[in-house]
Every structure is written in C-alpha cells, then in structure tokens.
Amino acid sequence: MTDSFNASSNLVFAVDLGGTHLRAALVDHAGTIHKQIKRHTPRDESPDAVVHALACIANDWRGGDHGPIIGASVMVPGAVDSGQAVVLSAPNLPSLINFGLKAVLQERLGWPVVLENDANAAAIGEMWLGAARGCKDVVSVTLGTGVGGGVVLGGKLWRGAHGSAGEIGHTTVDPFSGLKCKCGNTGCLELFASATAIVRMARESLSEFPPAALSGDDLTAEKVYEAGRSGDELALTVFKRAGKYLGIGLANLMSFIDPEIIVISGGVVNGWDLFAADMYQEVSDRAFRATAQQVKIARAECGDNAGLLGAARLAFDEMA
Numbered sequence: 236m237t238d239s240f241n242a243s244s245n246l247v248f249a250v251d252l253g254g255t256h257l258r259a260a261l262v263d264h265a266g267t268i269h270k271q272i273k274r275h276t277p278r279d280e281s282p283d284a285v286v287h288a289l290a291c292i293a294n295d296w297r298g299g300d301h302g303p304i305i306g307a308s309v310m311v312p313g314a315v316d317s318g319q320a321v322v323l324s325a326p327n328l329p330s331l332i333n334f335g336l337k338a339v340l341q342e343r344l345g346w347p348v349v350l351e352n353d354a355n356a357a358a359i360g361e362m363w364l365g366a367a368r369g370c371k372d373v374v375s376v377t378l379g380t381g382v383g384g385g386v387v388l389g390g391k392l393w394r395g396a397h398g399s400a401g402e403i404g405h406t407t408v409d410p411f412s413g414l415k416c417k418c419g420n421t422g423c424l425e426l427f428a429s430a431t432a433i434v435r436m437a438r439e440s441l442s443e444f445p446p447a448a449l450s451g452d453d454l455t456a457e458k459v460y461e462a463g464r465s466g467d468e469l470a471l472t473v474f475k476r477a478g479k480y481l482g483i484g485l486a487n488l489m490s491f492i493d494p495e496i497i498v499i500s501g502g503v504v505n506g507w508d509l510f511a512a513d514m515y516q517e518v519s520d521r522a523f524r525a526t527a528q529q530v531k532i533a534r535a536e537c538g539d540n541a542g543l544l545g546a547a548r549l550a551f552d553e554m555a
C-alpha cells in the first residue's frame with residue numbers, strides 16, 4: 236500500500252452512513268469521484284446489516300478497471316470515541332452505538348479504515364474543495380434533519396477532548412421555549428433551524444395565518460420553502476424565525492471561535508434567500524462589530540458530496 240500511495244490513481248472507498256441513506260464513492264487524490272452509489276441504510280437492530288451492505292458495495296468495486304483502493308473512510312451520524320474506532324452516539328442510527336465499527340470493517344473490507352463524524356468530514360470537504368478553500372479556521376454548520384457542526388482550527392479538525400466538539404445544533408438559543416430536544420436539553424438551535432424545525436414551526440402556526448397555502452398533511456421543509464418563494468406569509472415568517480435563531484447561534488460561535496469562515500450546508504440552505512437577512516441581522520446585533528464584519532458566512536459549495544470528499548481527504552492524510 237505504501238509503495239503505491241503517491242500514485243495519482245489511488246482511490247479511497249468513502250462512505251456517508253446516514254440515518255436514512257448510505258452513500259458510497261470511490262474518490263481520488265484530486266477529489267474526483269469515480270463511482271458513486273446511494274442505498275437505503277439497513278435499519279436492523281444489529282449493526283451486521285450495515286457492515287454487510289458496505290462489504291457488498293466494496294466487493295462490487297474491488298478490482299474494477301480503476302486505480303487501487305487503498306483504504307476506506309466512513310462517516311457516521313454521531314460522535315466517535317477519541318481513538319476514532321467506536322461509535323459513541325448515533326441518535327438516527329442506534330444500532331451502531333458502542334459498536335467497534337472500525338475494527339469490524341477493517342476485517343471485512345481488508346483495508347485500513349478511518350472513522351469520522353459526518354459534520355467533521357463535511358467541514359474538511361468544504362475546506363479542501365468547497366467554499367472554505369484556502370482557509371485554515373473553518374466552522375461548518377449543516378442544517379438538515381438535525382443541525383450538525385464541524386470545527387477546523389489551524390487546518391486540523393478540532394474533535395474536542397471527548398469527540399463531541401462542534402455540536403452547535405445542541406447549544407441553547409432559547410431556554411424559555413419549553414421545547415425539548417432529543418439530546419435532553421431544551422431550546423437547542425436544532426429545534427429552530429433544522430428541516431424538522433421548519434416543518435414543526437409551520438405546523439404550529441397554521442391557525443395564525445388563514446387562509447394558508449400550506450396544510451398540515453405531508454408538510455415538508457421543501458413545501459414550506461416553495462410557499463415562501465410564492466410569498467406565503469406563514470412560510471416567510473417561519474424562515475425568518477429560523478434565520479433569527481441561526482443568527483443567534485452563529486453570533487455565539489463567532490464570539491467563541493472567531494473563524495475565517497462559517498460554511499452553511501444541508502437541505503435548509505436552499506431557503507437562503509428567505510432566512511439570510513434575519514441571520515445577518517442577528518449576527519450584526521450580537522457579535523462584536525469587528526468580528527461580525529470580518530467573518531465570512533457562505534453557502535456550501537460541495538452539496539451532498541462534502542462529507543464524502545472530506546472523508547476521502549481525511550483518509551489520504553491519515554494513510555500518508
């Protein structure tokens with residue numbers, strides 16, 4: 236493996252193991268994706284089905300007419316231990332909790348395996364090939380089903396002493412809302428700025444905005460966004476509210492870390508035009524003026540692939 240490491244044809248088997256879908260790709264040194272697949276994540280009580288699914292994809296791709304696969308890099312939707320070997324928490328994929336995924340995958344795949352939190356990998360992906368290119372102090376915030384965060388300081392991931400650094404989604408932005416988060420806290424940012432929160436806030440406000448274009452049935456964040464683009468007052472109010480809470484969270488983050496750039500990703504970012512003004516206003520009102528003026532807040536550029544690319548980059552770095 237070492238002899239061939241610098242060959243530009245070397246590939247990493249990168250995996251984004253989400254609670255709903257698993258995505259896998261073969262990625263080279265330049266970040267080019269050679270193969271890619273998306274499947275439903277097995278939701279069995281045992282982690283064996285997840286391991287089996289990854290092994291099947293790996294076996295399909297092994298020995299193909301591409302460069303050698305030198306390792307695997309797997310992102311999980313949760314915290315991993317300080318040894319980067321065991322999944323400690325994964326609210327959306329509970330079968331993996333306390334499971335030594337790294338060792339099992341190394342055995343089944345026959346490659347060295349890197350294990351990383353998905354938001355951390357996304358931060359690396361955006362720094363490598365996305366909105367944070369050329370930056371060394373980067374925070375990425377992912378607004379998806381939940382709200383994730385990754386922190387890069389001096390060009391290196393900051394995982395924290397116990398593997399849970401960057402959990403901006405579980406910082407408190409409203410202690411008086413009475414809303415309980417699945418993490419156990421109340422008033423977390425995730426309860427106001429995630430796709431789940433967009434839907435909940437819209438549903439809660441339906442009766443205040445008759446007659447509404449939106450109905451309570453099959454409501455999704457995308458539908459709220461589409462209604463907002465059409466000028467629906469309820470949808471616009473929901474996105475403005477999400478923007479305010481996000482701005483509070485980002486102002487806190489700026490005061491604490493003072494990064495060069497904060498990269499915002501995830502499905503909710505599609506509603507940027509509907510929430511950005513309120514987000515910027517809160518940042519301006521709350522963060523130090525000089526900080527607020529200098530920290531760039533940008534939309535992610537790698538889309539769904541930020542995590543896969545970051546995972547690949549982490550593996551290339553580690554295996555060097």
Ligand SMILES: [Zn+2]
Pocket residue numbers: 404405406416417418419420423425
């Ligand atoms: Zn929380």
